[in-house]
Structures are given as C-alpha cells and as structure tokens.
Amino acid sequence: MQKISRLIHSLSEQNSLTAKWIILGSFVVIIALMFPQGLSVESDYPVGMIWAENDLYAPFAFPIYKDDREYQRERELASNKVYKVFEENQSVVEENLDSLQRFFKVLERIIDRRKEDESEVKAVLENFPIQFRDSEWRTLWILRNAERRKLGTPPTYSLEKLRRDVLLVVNGLYLQGIVDVRKSQFRDDELIAKRKRTNEQIVPLNKYLDKYELGKSVQQTFISGYKRENDTVSLAMKIALTFLSPNLIYQKEQTEREIQFAEDLVPRTVGAISESERIIAKRERITPEIKLKLDSMRKAKEERGAGINVYVTFLGKSLRIFAIMWMIAMYIFLFRKKIYNDNAKLLLISLLFLFTAFIAFLTVQISGDLPLRYLIVIPAVSMILTIIFDSRVAFYSTVVLSLLVAGIRGNDYSIALSSLVAGAFAIYTVRDIKKRTQIFRSIIFVFIGYAITIIALGLERYESMEILGNQLLVASFNAILSPMITYGLLIFMEKIFKISTELTLVDLSDLNNPLLKDLLHKAPGSFHHSVSVSTLAESAADAIGANGTLARVGGLYHDIGKMMNPELFVENQLGTENKHRTMSPRKSARIIAAHIEDGIALAKDHNLPSNVMDFIVMHHGTNHIGFFYEKAVRQKKNKGDVNENDFRYPGPKPTTKETAIVMLSDGVEASTRAIIEPTIDKIEANVDALIKQRLLEGELDECTLNLRDLNRIKESFVKILVGIHHSRLQYPEKETIAPANGYDGNETERSKRITDPADGTEKRLQRTIDNIDLK
Structure with missing residues (x-):
C-alpha cells in the first residue's frame, strides 16, 4: 500500500498535460467498452405497467423471442430427455473369463508340482495381476489336496469348487452389467441407452452395478456359499475381483453431442411481427405477451446494429463519453485549478467514476425480476467528492456520472434522474460535515431522493404498486449501502492519496x-x-x-x-x-x-x-x-x-x-x-x-x-x-x-x-x- 501511495504522490507532483490526457483517454475507452453493443436500447418496461407513450409500431419485421428463462427451461427439459449412452464391451468379458480359466489351470499345476521356489512361482504367475500371501497359498494347497482325499476336509470345500464358484460369480456379474462411472452422479430413475454394435436398449441405470459396488456384492455372494470359512471367502473375493472390469462404458462425448443436438432443436422464437404492425397502444397495460414483443424489438435492434462497422460505433460511443466528460473537465479547468493541477486528484475522480460505471455495467449483465438499477451507488460517490473537494465539484460530477450510467444502461434516463436527485440530497447532508458519523445521516435523505423520483415516474407510467414496491425496496438498500461505502472508501483514499478531508x-x-x-x-x-x-x-x-x-x-x-x-x-x-x-x-x-x-x-x-x-x-x-x-x-x-x-x-x-x-x-x-x-x-x-x-x-x-x-x-x-x-x-x-x-x-x-x-x-x-x- 505504501508503494501505491508513493506512486500516486509522485503523480500528484507531476503537473503533466500528457498524464491528464492519458487519464481521460483511458477513462473514455474503458467506459465505451461498457456501453451496450449495437444500437442504443430503450428502457426496461415491466409487466403490469401502463404504456404512457403513443402507439408503438414495428419499424421493421422481427421474430418474437421467447423469454430467456423460459427458453433455458425448455432446453433443460430437452436435454433431460436424452438418454445417457453406454457402450457394451463384450471383448472385456471374454478376455477376463478366458484369463480366469487359464489362471486356475496354472494354479493347479503349481500346487501339484509343489514348487517352493518363490522365483519360479512368480515366473509362472507373471501374466496374471495377482499375488498371494503365505496363508493364502496354504489355503489353496489344502483345497487342492482335499480333492485327493488325503485329508479329512469335506470335498465340498475343494479347489475345483472354488474355481466353479468364482467363474459362476464373475460370469453372472458380467451378465448383469458393470458400469465404469459412479451411479450417484445420475438421477435415481435415470434411463440409459445400452448399445451393442447396432442394437440399443433403453434400460434403468440402477439395475447395473458400478465398480464401486462390486466388492460388497462379491463378498455377500461368497459368504453365503462358504459359511465360517473366512480364509476361503477372502481368497475367492480376491480372485474374482481381479478378473472383474466394467463392461458398460459411458460414452460422454457422444452423450453431450446428442444433448446439444436436442437443445438446438428447441425453437428460439414463438412467432413474428410484421413491419408496421402495432405492438402496443397508448394506455394499454403491458402483458407478458407484449413484454416479449418489446424485448424482441430491442434485441432485434441490437442484432441489426451488430452489422454496422464496429470501429464506427465504438468511435461514436467514445465521442459521446468525451462530450459528457468535457463538462466536468472544463469546470475543473476553469474554477478548480488546484484539482486540475494535481493529476492524483484527477485520477481519484476517474477511479470513482469507473467504480460506479462498473456497478452499472453489472446491473445490465445480471438478469432478474428486481430493479437492480437502483443499486448503482451514485449517492456514495457524491458524498465522497463533497467531503474530499466541495459540494459544487460533487454536483457537477453527479450530473456527469448520471448521464454516463444512463448510457451504460442503454439510454435509461429514468435512472439518471433518480440518481441525480438522490445524489443531490446526499451532497446536502455532508456539505458541512464535522464528524464521520454524520455520513449516516444521509440514509433517510438518499431514500427520500429516490422515493420522490420513483413515485413520480411510476405515476407517470401507471406502474403497479408491486413494481413501485420493488423499486423502493432496492432503493432503500442503496440508501443504507451508500453511506457505508462512503465511510470505508474515505478511510482508504485518505491513506492512499494522502488527502486531508474536513474529517481528517x-x-x-x-x-x-x-x-x-x-x-x-x-x-x-x-x-x-x-x-x-x-x-x-x-x-x-x-x-x-x-x-x-x-x-x-x-x-x-x-x-x-x-x-x-x-x-x-x-x-x-x-x-x-x-x-x-x-x-x-x-x-x-x-x-x-x-x-x-x-x-x-x-x-x-x-x-x-x-x-x-x-x-x-x-x-x-x-x-x-x-x-x-x-x-x-x-x-x-x-x-x-x-x-x-x-x-x-x-x-x-x-x-x-x-x-x-x-x-x-x-x-x-x-x-x-x-x-x-x-x-x-x-x-x-x-x-x-x-x-x-x-x-x-x-x-x-x-x-x-x-x-x-x-x-x-x-x-x-x-x-x-x-x-x-x-x-x-x-x-x-x-x-x-x-x-x-x-x-x-x-x-x-x-x-x-x-x-x-x-x-x-x-x-x-x-x-x-x-x-x-x-x-
């Protein structure tokens, strides 16, 4: 933080005209990037509001787009209808069963020849991914010799029986099917498309085992067949699990392609508007259907504007921003020479403007029912500039910032008016501030400023009480948030920019x-x-x-x-x-x-x-x-x-x-x-x-x-x-x-x-x- 403070202090000491132009130019470019793409868009008109303007006719033909949330819901329903694709791999089954048969034959030869040299045993079993402990070899030897009746062990527990049981269990599990993914990542009632070459079956996923359920299933099977023979159960499980592998393989890429194909089939539009067709009449209430038409016309304007040379539109936005900023720049140049001659203070004003502009940009990007435009904290910036500089600088800045925010929100000049009035009330509360807690006195005044404009515009547009209530609710949150932001940013800026405010x-x-x-x-x-x-x-x-x-x-x-x-x-x-x-x-x-x-x-x-x-x-x-x-x-x-x-x-x-x-x-x-x-x-x-x-x-x-x-x-x-x-x-x-x-x-x-x-x-x-x- 000290390095940043020293850098800003050095900037303050350099009264460089080049630095001023760099600050202004960077500001204009960044704000221009926040402006909406294509042509300017109209203000948002919520459902239930009365259309106070003249009859609106379509300037050109355009499709009626579905509501974004409805469209996404339909795409989600379409994707849920696509079955997850699993490919049956029969070659894995055949290879493992064949290996299991050969394994038992080799095992019998080893026991019959009584090979005691460990190196020879490893050489014989090197083609099989299994290793036995001494106790397990002893159990195998007992089971093998039980077949020759050299011991009193009942022939029920012989090596041959172990071979038949293991082969039976492994073959049965392969017939049931083993998937290579956790079933818990899918719905309990998930249906899958089981494919084998050109054949396809639609079956429930829960009838199959996944590789994480195998151990428990195999253990329960052998315990029921070898009661009180824990050594034999453990040995049988070890051999069976060695030769069990998933034979139903999830085809993720194929599934995603089919989901994408199904989602693409969902239509984006629900109709079309012809050129010169009336969209809404004066004093008509905005219904959900009319709302779709208004939003579709706005989207169509944006798309038509996308065809215009991007450099030309960007130049137009930059000139517009430059013209707005010129008002505050000329005021500072003519009447506030101390600020003009201090590049650090110019940077401070620019950063506050960018901070507010970015919040305005976020309110455009975030969709929802709440009027988030009333969360743009222009009153906080108004109070900060009043405390650091004076009320006139703050008021001019509030006017300029309100116009910039209106542009970022697509020429929404209703929020410009609300922000300007609320900002002016905020300036009034701190113009003669003597202690930091006085900042919080602005809560009621900022809310009054918003309330006056919201109610006035609402009555003019015949907005419903529900809409007005939502707007006032969000504005009240802004009224509480703005002094908190002011309090925190003031302490930060006093340290970083080494500014002595009246509070300092x-x-x-x-x-x-x-x-x-x-x-x-x-x-x-x-x-x-x-x-x-x-x-x-x-x-x-x-x-x-x-x-x-x-x-x-x-x-x-x-x-x-x-x-x-x-x-x-x-x-x-x-x-x-x-x-x-x-x-x-x-x-x-x-x-x-x-x-x-x-x-x-x-x-x-x-x-x-x-x-x-x-x-x-x-x-x-x-x-x-x-x-x-x-x-x-x-x-x-x-x-x-x-x-x-x-x-x-x-x-x-x-x-x-x-x-x-x-x-x-x-x-x-x-x-x-x-x-x-x-x-x-x-x-x-x-x-x-x-x-x-x-x-x-x-x-x-x-x-x-x-x-x-x-x-x-x-x-x-x-x-x-x-x-x-x-x-x-x-x-x-x-x-x-x-x-x-x-x-x-x-x-x-x-x-x-x-x-x-x-x-x-x-x-x-x-x-x-x-x-x-x-x-």
Whole structure:
C-alpha cells in the first residue's frame, strides 16, 4: 500500500498535460467498452405497467423471442430427455473369463508340482495381476489336496469348487452389467441407452452395478456359499475381483453431442411481427405477451446494429463519453485549478467514476425480476467528492456520472434522474460535515431522493404498486449501502492519496492526538502558545470565509519542531537560565530556525497531510530572526559585516489564506504576551502594527488576502486577545505598541526592545507602517 501511495504522490507532483490526457483517454475507452453493443436500447418496461407513450409500431419485421428463462427451461427439459449412452464391451468379458480359466489351470499345476521356489512361482504367475500371501497359498494347497482325499476336509470345500464358484460369480456379474462411472452422479430413475454394435436398449441405470459396488456384492455372494470359512471367502473375493472390469462404458462425448443436438432443436422464437404492425397502444397495460414483443424489438435492434462497422460505433460511443466528460473537465479547468493541477486528484475522480460505471455495467449483465438499477451507488460517490473537494465539484460530477450510467444502461434516463436527485440530497447532508458519523445521516435523505423520483415516474407510467414496491425496496438498500461505502472508501483514499478531508482535520484537531500530547509534555509553553494561535487562526479564517478547521489544525501543529529542543525557546524556559546568552547570535539564529526542519521531520514520521505541513514551513515565511540579527550587528558594530541571510527563516512565504493567517496569529500571540500591562489600545495597536509590518515586508505577497480580509482578521484578533488578557487590562492610557519580529529568545530583552526600538532603521519602518490604514 505504501508503494501505491508513493506512486500516486509522485503523480500528484507531476503537473503533466500528457498524464491528464492519458487519464481521460483511458477513462473514455474503458467506459465505451461498457456501453451496450449495437444500437442504443430503450428502457426496461415491466409487466403490469401502463404504456404512457403513443402507439408503438414495428419499424421493421422481427421474430418474437421467447423469454430467456423460459427458453433455458425448455432446453433443460430437452436435454433431460436424452438418454445417457453406454457402450457394451463384450471383448472385456471374454478376455477376463478366458484369463480366469487359464489362471486356475496354472494354479493347479503349481500346487501339484509343489514348487517352493518363490522365483519360479512368480515366473509362472507373471501374466496374471495377482499375488498371494503365505496363508493364502496354504489355503489353496489344502483345497487342492482335499480333492485327493488325503485329508479329512469335506470335498465340498475343494479347489475345483472354488474355481466353479468364482467363474459362476464373475460370469453372472458380467451378465448383469458393470458400469465404469459412479451411479450417484445420475438421477435415481435415470434411463440409459445400452448399445451393442447396432442394437440399443433403453434400460434403468440402477439395475447395473458400478465398480464401486462390486466388492460388497462379491463378498455377500461368497459368504453365503462358504459359511465360517473366512480364509476361503477372502481368497475367492480376491480372485474374482481381479478378473472383474466394467463392461458398460459411458460414452460422454457422444452423450453431450446428442444433448446439444436436442437443445438446438428447441425453437428460439414463438412467432413474428410484421413491419408496421402495432405492438402496443397508448394506455394499454403491458402483458407478458407484449413484454416479449418489446424485448424482441430491442434485441432485434441490437442484432441489426451488430452489422454496422464496429470501429464506427465504438468511435461514436467514445465521442459521446468525451462530450459528457468535457463538462466536468472544463469546470475543473476553469474554477478548480488546484484539482486540475494535481493529476492524483484527477485520477481519484476517474477511479470513482469507473467504480460506479462498473456497478452499472453489472446491473445490465445480471438478469432478474428486481430493479437492480437502483443499486448503482451514485449517492456514495457524491458524498465522497463533497467531503474530499466541495459540494459544487460533487454536483457537477453527479450530473456527469448520471448521464454516463444512463448510457451504460442503454439510454435509461429514468435512472439518471433518480440518481441525480438522490445524489443531490446526499451532497446536502455532508456539505458541512464535522464528524464521520454524520455520513449516516444521509440514509433517510438518499431514500427520500429516490422515493420522490420513483413515485413520480411510476405515476407517470401507471406502474403497479408491486413494481413501485420493488423499486423502493432496492432503493432503500442503496440508501443504507451508500453511506457505508462512503465511510470505508474515505478511510482508504485518505491513506492512499494522502488527502486531508474536513474529517481528517477534525481528527487532527483532537488535543489527545499523540503528537500534540508529546508537545504538551516536552514543550508545555509551546503547546499553550500553539493552542492560542489555533484559536486566533480559526476565528480569523471564519471571519473572512476561509477554512477555519484547516487554520485551527495548522495553528496546533506549526511549532511541533520545538519539542526537539524545548529549553532553547523562551516560552519553555520557565525561569531557567537562557542558554542563548552563551551562544553566538549566528548559532542561536540557526537553532531557532531549525525548529522548522525538525517539525517537518516529525510531521513526516506521523504522516501529517501535506497541507498541514505547509503551516510548519510557512508560518515564519522569510522573516528576520530580528533579535539575534541586531545582536550580531551590535557585536560587529557594522551591518556590512553581518550576512543578513544567516538571520532569516528559510521560507517559503505563505501561499494560502490559511497559512498567512497562522503566520499573523503566531506573531500577534507572541508579541501580545510580551506587552507589559496590556490594554485594549495597546493590543489593537500591536495587532495593527504587526499586520502592516508583514504586509510591507512582502510576506503576504504570495497569498490572496486583500485589505478587507486583513481588516477583518485584525478585528477578530483583537476580540480574541482582549478576551484572553482581560484580567490584566487597564484603561484608558495608550502605551507604545510591540512590533513582533519573530523572536524566540529572552523575554526580558524582548520587553526592553518593544518599548525602546534598537536603531533608526526600525524607527523609520515604524513610521512607515503607521501611515498605512487597513480600514
């Protein structure tokens, strides 16, 4: 799964036009293969429905085909009337009886000559497939000598009697007949055709033995003839079974040919319709006979279409699909550039479409009385696309997918309408989803969507209550199935495509997340700072119509890298010695900036989505690490001796509204905490100054925030910050504000710098930003 995920991620990074055309072309070809062969077919009209259209006349002459199930039943009846063919093999009988006679003659000579050499005995019996144990030889010797009356054994149990009995049993079983297959694989009352050359007899199969019943039959025969002589019974059975073989051989291939011939004789049609003959009148009820005519006309159209050049029809289908897909393609190209520029997301949409199209294709292939077309789970795809992207993408996709499904089902636009309405209801239920269980709220709405269209179309077509009931029953199952599919596929797609849906963000915003709990335990000051930033960011994002949940999650995770060296950041020092006092400014700046790289490493280890990792790398943009830069300048006593790039964050600058808001939230939260004796005026001035500073420094150039947005963000920040610091507010005097500069060093030094800017450069910047009015 990880390999697939990496492959999809690489596809996402390649904004290749060729890849887009490959995805679209493959999609068109696969869907075209699912379209019905030949000409387009009409919708299905069930028995009992009232024909609401005009009188229907035959456009050409065609035969009336039998119902498929009835036709198959007749073929099955015809095949059951064919007798299984068994060929009598008399040569096997003659050969085995002759061998049995010769066997006893050889056996008598061996016993009479008293051959004791085992090798000589084997040489004599090598032509017979039988071996005797010592005890059996002893029994044979006794039986043979009983004939010479050298022993007191009654002559009834002699070798000659054994020979006659074995020969009699073997010959009798051959006369009865032995088949070479298990009788259990046939019916108990099976009749067979027993053939011998040109003669044929129809006889019941159960009068014969199969080779698996021989042992029991032979044993019972000899037990009745040799009472209390177990050794003799065992010997007789062994000899008899050696010379018994099936003499009735099942002719499977011949039987199958005769069955096929009988099935082919069953007529496929029950009549014919002439050209221009009326098939059904307006408002006439569809009977089984009329249903056969309608189905036959549809089949005849398909067969007539099969004569058209297959490449021409395939081209027509492909162009039709391409035209339908062009609607969603143009919408994505014009209004959803992020999706258009991400080939992985285009692949995701295509796979969802193919999944639904394949289900539609299966409903065509599976025949039955139930209206399986209402099992096509378009509402599930509608919900998935709403959750992953937005409701507009989902609605456009639902429209396109409904048209494709209608085409696959032979221009069945009634299912297109039903799917479109049910899909729209499904979109409505999850457009503002906040938790996964909310998906199951769609069950009732999806069913309502189907019910409205099913009842409306049913009334229009005069469908019976039974038909409407079946349709509503299947639709209700779809309503239950769709949210279950949505729930399962969402989890799968979030992992494979590394997509952060609104549900993913809600999960990540849980403060019990292991990564956030680590931050709390290792860097408690940074954790509380992140919580405050997330609150500010969410409120500001909501104020300008951005994604508040994404901004909140970005605020929570933006500083996770600080847990790698928590003691080097002022909010975690808690009165301990500031280690930066003994470090060079350049080293301190490098350590401070490293929390971004550390954060990315932690984010990758914990599989955070890419849009959440953006907050980690962008929340400082390319800002100065101002305190240590100025400290280095003071030490060198000349700005030219200090490389300014050594004291900048690596960037990039924020590219979205949400990442820009977190940058601003991070700055105002830290700078507000540094204000001594904060008041409402001080807080407002501080927020105003920081936003102006970021604006003038160009840190907001890559995002789409405008001045109206910035003003609303400022108002949101002030409202939240005043609430946080209300216990320390004093009125009404106005103090000098604190222009935040991204410093993460010593709090005392920072407070000093806030009230007394270090040099003329900062004073000039302060005067410049004071002249900007965000309102």
